[in-house]
Amino acid sequence: MSTVSPPANPESDPRVKAVFDDIRATRGDDFINNVWRYLAFDPQLLEEMWRDVKSVMATPTLLDPKTKELIYAAVSIANNCEYCVHSHLAAARAKGASEAEIAELIRIVSTAGRTNHILNAIRPPVDAAFLAQEPPHG
Secondary structure, eight states: OOSSOOOSSGGGSHHHHHHHHHHHHHHTSOOOOHHHHHHTTSHHHHHHHHHHHHHHHSSOOSSOHHHHHHHHHHHHHHTTOHHHHHHHHHHHHHTTOOHHHHHHHHHHHHHHHHHHHHHHHHOOOOOGGGSOOOOOOO
């Protein structure tokens, strides 16, 4: 059950309409999903969240879009965000992720979670080889 109510006519607010229009343009689709509709209860929060998500997920970077969606889904699984798990697995599939890749992702998340729990319990010291080294000065 939602903890906030979405506005009845969100696009009557020009700030919300601007964000929704940008979402449509960025995605090339008229669909505005519930996360944005519900965030429209606070136009500033909506603007901030879309700005951040767009800059990471919709802007070309070194990681390809499918990989970004799989990473987002993995973090969402770890954080127990049901909405984001469904949303980002659907986006990963739309970007070419196979069911075998999603199964592998789930195995990796499961293994990492178990390993993290065990290591949090036993607290071994971090190997010096794993600690960040300063980049060479050029």
